[in-house]
Amino acid sequence: MTDLSHIHAAAAPRTRLAGRLKLALGVFAIMAVVPPVAQALDEPFVVVIATRMMIFAIAALSLDLILGYGALVSFGHAAYLGFGAYAVAILSRAGMDDLLIQILAAMAASAVFALVTGAISLRTRGVYFIMITLAFGQMAFFFFVSFSTLGGDDGVALAARSTIAGMPLLQDAQGMFYATLILLIAVFAGLYRLTLSRFGRVLTGTRESALRMEAIGFRPFPYQLTAYVIAGCLCSVAGVLLANQAIYVSPAYMSWHRAGELIVMLVLGGVGSLTGAMIGGLVTIALEEGLARYSEHWRLGFGMILILVALFSPGGLSGLLRRLGLVRDGK
Template sequence: MNLRPRLIAALAIFVGMALVPPVAAALGDPFLTVIASRMLVFAIAALSLDLILGYGAMVSFGHAAYVGVGAYAVAIGARFGVTDLLAQMALGALMSAAFALVTGAISLRTRGVYFIMITLAFAQMAFFFFVSQSSLGGDDGVALTARSTLLSTDVLESDIAFFYTILAVLVLCYGGLYRLTNARFGRVLTGTRENPLRMQAIGYRPFPYQLTAYVIAACIASVAGVLLANQTEYVSPAYMAWSRSGELIVMLVLGGIGTLTGAMAGALITVGLEHTFAAWSEHWRLGFGLLLVLVVLFSPDGITGLLKRLGVGPRHD
């Protein structure tokens, strides 16, 4: 199997994003780096959802709950003197893994629309739990006094340093998921997506693989949440609202479900278009919706599928 096209596509995304800060400096517009940081954060979140939706056919409408849990790990950690970014990521991953292990074990007993609704229900439970926490600002959320430290330094206070930190995390997440999805685990997960009965017939139990993928995706989403809280310097229950989960699904549809490069591209394009359209009109969602309709009608497998048909995109991830 020729692995070069997909790796080249991912490398092109990483290199292109790495050039944003110097380009922003040359244009005298540092806000471009801030927008690019947000794009990278959601690329991480989209990657995590693609693992369970694209490879495992688990359509979760509550995935943003884990982004929110990661964000609150920053606020909770800061209250107890835990300000290091890596420690907060570990805390967020631990909290998300515990939540995903319990809710995933229950949710995976269902299929189809029932799975969608039960993941939504659990996400709403998490949403209202944090809304009820007045010590954390309740529905209004809580502002962070500063960004997290990194190895006992305040280097992340620099938007450029923070941008490259997020980019490094994205590269690590992509590399890990790339290896995972191309290993036996990923092939079993993909086989379960295609025909679970056949996978059982050849000796594989889908449930442990699906639950493991569900927990891994939750942990990665929580990492995105930690970075999002630092990027905005604010934590709110809105991060885990059902509409945010819908936005993550839109990113996958736009980029291409079941391809890691498509997940990243979809997130980058979606966030970029949001800022572009919003600068033109307050009714930007109408234009974005029309664009999404066109993509679904004429390229159901997203932008990566369109590029593949044109012979310039990666065939698989």
């Protein structure tokens, strides 16, 4: 008889990828119809909440690259949200309101910070890596707290949202929503391709066993550092959007509490799964907004939900969808 084991082995990854992509496309389709549905229901604030959900989905996606695929638990990742937000504030004061310029400036600043701090942090392992990334994140936080010309600890309000090619496309809620959706799709698509590439496979291999990767000729450090820089740059994009959505910038965006919330998003959605990370970001903000309407003690309810997910679905919500058969592969 013909041995079909190699055919099944090759088909399994394709099945997983197809399931992952279908789930992501479904999420994008649902998000795309939020504004017209909200308008029909006369609930315009839903569009504002959905925009915030997508912003944090971008931040969660960026963190999943290093935490989910590289097993690098960074507690300073929220610093890049701050770099993106303050790039908007600083450039706006200098008369540069174009969104693309602000994104490029935010990514450049984040790349430099990530390259320097990552080169140091990645020489440590385990809890030492966690603590040193936390220390660098807090250094950035306190730098902007002492930045008195931009409001210090109180933050600063922006005069207006950014423009796109000179046009005020972000001034209304729907324009802001669809610009964020486009960037979310772009970030997901870019990371999706990256994780399927040779680079992504090596990064995943270092997560499983760095010693084994070294034994077959791959040095983990350059791959991990590159992923660390890419993740920081992408998170800064979320920071640029967050500043525009709130029309306000504050050092609170980059506190260690925010970094912890990003990790919670991955745990809730599914670590090591881009679709899970995106779902985790969307659902976390939705739960926060929804529970806060009913009680000021909403964190208690959110904590109970997180515990239930951790106990009964270790793969997060994406894993739960797979187990329920709603998606052939939730990853």
